Amino acid sequence: MIEIRIPKEIKNYREKLFFGLTLRQCICTAIALLxxxxxxxxxxxxxxxxxxxxxxxxIAVPLMFTGFFRYxxxxxxxxxxxxxxFYTSPQQRIxxxxxxxxxxxxxxMTEELITETEEKKSRKKRLFRKK
Known part of the structure; x- marks a missing residue:
């Protein structure tokens, strides 16, 4: 019977291409070698x-870290x-x-201010209306 290993979290799954390496790892290794x-x-x-x-x-260490390191x-x-x-931003929080x-x-308060100004405008209109 064929058994397939299924990861507990689906996001942890990485497709393997060559020699058990992911595409990212293969590309970074090739660049480092080149x-x-x-x-x-x-x-x-x-x-x-x-x-x-x-x-x-x-030269090789940062390239290999780029391909293989995950945290x-x-x-x-x-x-x-x-x-x-983390190290460049201020550490003491205000x-x-x-x-x-x-x-x-x-x-x-803003709603109340808007209604007051509208009432004042309507009062002025009533006062200056010609009869």
Whole structure:
């Protein structure tokens, strides 16, 4: 009998393409290979092997994180943006209190003001009407 593994949450399902990797992972791996292999091959002519290896690692790690890293259903770039926003935005929150019924009161006051102005206009019209 054929058994199929079904994830508990449907959003967790990722379709696998090649070697058990998703399309995003395959693309990021291919980009990392296309960039890093030529750098390593041609970089050995100009720099020592250890320096070229570190350059390749520093280039490959962000690309691989982009493809493989997920945290709370966020991709790496979304997670990185949230971290940047967290550290660049003010951490001390400004406390401001607005009473719960202030919006209702403001609405009532504007309605009352509108009716008063309409009444004044109608009174002026009555006073200046020719008889």
């Amino acid at each position: 960039i890093c292999v030529p750098i390593y091959i041609f970089g050995n002519r100009f720099l020592p092997q250890e320096a070229v290896s570190w350059v390749v690692i520093l 709370n259903d966020m991709a790496f770039e979304q997670f990185a943006l949230e971290i940047i926003r 406390y401001s209190y607005e009473p719960p019924f202030m919006e209702l009161r403001n609405g009532y």
